[in-house]
Amino acid sequence: MKCFTHQIDSVGICKSCNKAVCSDCAIDTGRGIACSEECVNEVNDINVIMDKSKQIYGIGSSSKLPPTGILMYLFFAVAFTGFGIYQTIIRERPDYFLFVMGAGFLIVGGLAWFRNRKLNLNC
Template sequence: MKCFNHEADAIGICKHCQRAICKDCCTDLGFGLACKDTHESDVSMLNSLIENNKRAYESQPKATMFGPLFFIFMGLVFSYFGYQKGLDNLSFIIGVGFIVYGIAIFVYNKLFFKKVTTEYET
């Protein structure tokens, strides 16, 4: 493989433009090669996006808890006030619905995240 600028042998591929580059045309950024004086900032930005996505993915299990906990909490509040006025009250029924929905979301998130984690690791 030859450098796209020269006829010299290429040592790698620019992470931004995907062209073959020789040692005179490249800059090693430690996390990928870039065309010298052309794509260095683009490759740095690309790598920062990748790092941000990794951090977001790692925090995902915690984020999946907020929705179900909110619905269960609201279900408990509605159920409590509905129970105070009688079990046939609409508030009690809505509260039970919130609790069931919160539990269903919790179970779905756990199963989905387990599946995604297994696929991501393989």
């Protein structure tokens, strides 16, 4: 590929506008190559956005705790099942609705956990 402005061999591609740049045009931002001062600002913005979304999705997080979303499902599963057992004892007949709800939350939570593991997310 040739440099976008100089028609000589390029050394890289601007991380912001994807134009090919030669060694004269390329500005190393530290985390990607930019072709101009405007693109340096853009590249810095992209890096900030990447860092933020990494935090949001928990990529690279060292936390060993299960994600809060899945903890919520687990909490509801335990709450519904517990309340179901309580109602079963009080009324002396099984409260199927609460057991089904509890099992449903457990399944949905399990699926969410499995999906997160597969996609390497942590949310």
